[in-house]
Amino acid sequence: MAASSQKPTDREYMAQAIALARRAEGRTRPNPMVGCVIVRQGEVIGRGYHVRAGEDHAEIAAIKDAGGDVEGAELFVNLEPCSHFNRTPPCSDAIIRHKIARVVVGTIDPNPRVSGRGVRRLREAGVEVVEGVLDADSRALNAPFFKHITTGMPWVVAKWAMTLDGKIASSTGDSRWITGELARERVHQLRDRLDAILIGTGTLLADDPRLTCRIDGGRDPVRFVLDTSLKSSPDLAIYNLHESNAPTIVLCADDADPARAAALKARPGVEVIHVARNADGPLDLEHILRAIASRGLLSVLVEGGAALHGALFDQGLVDYAYAFVAPKVVGGSGPAPLGGRGFELMNDAVTLNAPAMERLGDDLLIHGEVPAE
Ligand code: AOF
Ligand code: ZN
Numbered sequence: 001m002a003a004s005s006q007k008p009t010d011r012e013y014m015a016q017a018i019a020l021a022r023r024a025e026g027r028t029r030p031n032p033m034v035g036c037v038i039v040r041q042g043e044v045i046g047r048g049y050h051v052r053a054g055e056d057h058a059e060i061a062a063i064k065d066a067g068g069d070v071e072g073a074e075l076f077v078n079l080e081p082c083s084h085f086n087r088t089p090p091c092s093d094a095i096i097r098h099k100i101a102r103v104v105v106g107t108i109d110p111n112p113r114v115s116g117r118g119v120r121r122l123r124e125a126g127v128e129v130v131e132g133v134l135d136a137d138s139r140a141l142n143a144p145f146f147k148h149i150t151t152g153m154p155w156v157v158a159k160w161a162m163t164l165d166g167k168i169a170s171s172t173g174d175s176r177w178i179t180g181e182l183a184r185e186r187v188h189q190l191r192d193r194l195d196a197i198l199i200g201t202g203t204l205l206a207d208d209p210r211l212t213c214r215i216d217g218g219r220d221p222v223r224f225v226l227d228t229s230l231k232s233s234p235d236l237a238i239y240n241l242h243e244s245n246a247p248t249i250v251l252c253a254d255d256a257d258p259a260r261a262a263a264l265k266a267r268p269g270v271e272v273i274h275v276a277r278n279a280d281g282p283l284d285l286e287h288i289l290r291a292i293a294s295r296g297l298l299s300v301l302v303e304g305g306a307a308l309h310g311a312l313f314d315q316g317l318v319d320y321a322y323a324f325v326a327p328k329v330v331g332g333s334g335p336a337p338l339g340g341r342g343f344e345l346m347n348d349a350v351t352l353n354a355p356a357m358e359r360l361g362d363d364l365l366i367h368g369e370v371p372a373e
Contacts, residue, residue, distance in 0.1 A: 004128050004130045005130070006104075006133060009042075010076070010104050010130065010133045011134055013037050013044075013076040014078065014106055014133045014134040014137075014138070015134065015137075016035070016037045016044075016047075016076070017035040017036055017037050017058075017077055017078045017106065018035060018078050018106070018134065018137055020035030020036070020037070020048070020049040020058070021033040021049050021058065021141060022035070022141070023035075023049055024050060024051050024052065025193045026192050026193035026194065027051065027052050027219070028050055028051075028053060029053065029296055029297060029298050030145075030148065030296035030297075030298060031052075031053045031145070032109075032141075032142040032145035033050065033078075033142055033145075034050040034058040034059075034077060034078055034079045035047075035048070035049040035058050035077070035078055036048050036058035036061065036062035036075060036076065036077040037062065037075075037076045037077075038063065038066050038070050038073050038074070038075050038076075038100070039073060039074045039076065040072065040074070045066045045070065045073060046062040046064075046065040046066025046067075046070065046073075047065055048060070048061025048062030048063075048064065048065050049061060053087065054087045054088075055088075057082065057088055057091050058077060058079075059077055059081055059091040060088070060091060062075070063094060063098055068098070070099075071098065071100075072099065072101045073100055073102075074100070074101065074103070075095060075100050075102070075103045075104070076104045076133075077103070077104070077105060077106065078106035078107065078134070078138040078141060079105070079107060079109050079138065079142065080105050080107070080109040080114060080115075080116070080118040080119055080131075081103065081105070081118045081119075081122065082109065082111075082113075082114050082118055083113075083114050083117040083118040083120075083121050084111075084114060084117075086113070090118070090121075091118070092117075092121040092122050095122060095127065096121070096122065096125040096127065100127060101127065101128060102127065102128040102129075102130070103119075103122055103127055103129050103130070104129075104130045105119060105129065105130065105131045105132070105133070106132075106134050106137070107131075107135045107138040107139050108131065110145075110146050110149050110150050119131060143155055143319070144195075144299040145298055147298075147319065148293055148298045152290055152293055153286075153289050153290060153293055154195070154289055154292050154293040154297055154298060154299055155298060155299040155300070155319050155320065156299075156300055156302060156312065156317055156318050156319050156320070157190070157299060157301045157302065157318075157319065157320045157321070157322065158302045158309050158312060158313070158318045158320070158321045159187065159190060159301055159302065159303055159304075159322040159323075159324075160303075160304055160309065160322075160323055160337035161178045161179045161183065161187075161323075161324040161326065162324070162325060162326070162336070162337050163178060163325075163326055163328045163329055163330045164325065164326065164327055164328055165329040165330060165331060166336050166337070167330050167331075167334040167335065168304065168305070168306060168334065168335055168337050169206075169334040169335055170330050170332060171331075171332030171333045171334050173206055173334070175206075175207070178324070178326045178328070179324045179326045180326070180360070180361045180362060180363055181361065182360040183324045183326075183360040183361065183363040183365065185215065186324075186358075186365060187303075187324075188213050188214055188215045189215060190301055190322065191211070191213040191218070191220070191221050191301060192213045192215060192219060194221055194300065194301040195221055195222065195297040195298050195300065196221050196222045196223075196292050196295075196299065196300040196301070197211050197224065197300065197301045197302075198224040198225075198226065198300050198301070198302045198303070198308070199211065199225055199226065199302070199303050199304060199305070200226045200304065200305050200307055200308035201226055201227050201228060201231065201232075202306075203303065203304045203305040204227060204232055204236070204238070206305075209237065209303075210237050210238060210241060211223045211238060212241060212244050212246075219246075220244045220245065220246035221301065222246050222247055222249065222295070223246060223247070223248040223249065224250075224251055224288075224300070225248065225249070226251050226283065226288070227250050227252050228252055228256070228277075228283055229253060229256055230250070230252050230256040230257055230260040230261060230264070232250075234263045234264055234267055239264060239267040240267065241269065242268070244269065246269075248267075248269060248271070249270075249271045249272075249273055250264055250270065250271070250272045250273070251273050251275050251283060251288055251291070252272060252274060252275070252283075253274065253283060254274045254277070256274065273291060282311070285317060289317065302318075304337070305335070305339075306336060306338055306339040306340075307339045309339070310340020310341070310342065311339075311340050313338055313340060313342075313350060314340040314341045316373045318350075318370050319369065320367070320369050320370060321352060321370060322365060322367040323337070323365070323366045323367070324363055324364070325364045325365075326362070327362055327363070350370055350371075351371070352366075352367070352368030352369065352370060352371075353368050353369045353370075354368060354369075355368035356368060
């Protein structure tokens, strides 16, 4: 078997594969983002990425881009080439058939149907395989896919916008707008990239939001609204979105009024799902998140309000947080971004891992991963 050592340029080509993969961000569910670069004698001869589920995997797209002549070349891909038949035939077989000499893999596919079998198959056929080049970046790129396929839960992203004095609304409940144009555009970019969006009853009734993505070329996330006892009117904006091709799904309790459920379901694109309650009354959030994931949605953006965010953090269900902070003070008794129980000691507070900071006009965005418990 060929020796498999890294070359100085491996990381550069892997970074190119990751950049290609990202072109399909928000478009590949339930599949991961995968990019591929094929190189021969120091020259890139093929590039490709997985555009959406059911279409060519990245490796096949890159082989086609190279015109099919890839004998003796090196292939760089951020996820282990697959070894299974599903919507498409196995990439590892195509690589062997096309006589590619060396394959550099970002990270092993956590899909139990692949998970090491792809690289084994390649090695058994005499292809040199190097694993783990930009491994952490490759895993971070597809964190939602990794979580979804190994746990059946979606990647949960909490987002809020608050004033400098930590409020998400004034004492009268007014919240339009806390942040400026650029920050709001950034939110639409999140809606474009995450598969689903979820809000609580309070936000639904107070804000009457549309939860659509309003940027050029954007696509709408599948909308989930929590309305335990179906208090919302079918006339709310979210039940009358003729311009959206994503559904709106209402989550309510098993004992919610069937007539009210029927009135909502009568609206085009609206579905109603009944969810079990916890012993103390509210809907079971883990059950809700599993219901979202079971539709092949890898990630969910939670846009509030305070009760929902608080409950999710209390139960350790949040993976990533985005906090937009505006340079305004509003004072009074308006709510903070998180209700719930919270932690008694500052020492126990959730601290984001290596938070990133972005300046968006006069607003600040702080975001980062919530450490696993
Ligand atoms: C690759 N290259 O570009 C992608 C891979 O339903 P299918 O046939 O598209 O298979 C989906 C699975 O294939 C997905 O769960 C993941 O394990 C792998 N994705 N693999 O070699 C790709 N998108
Ligand atoms: Zn494949």
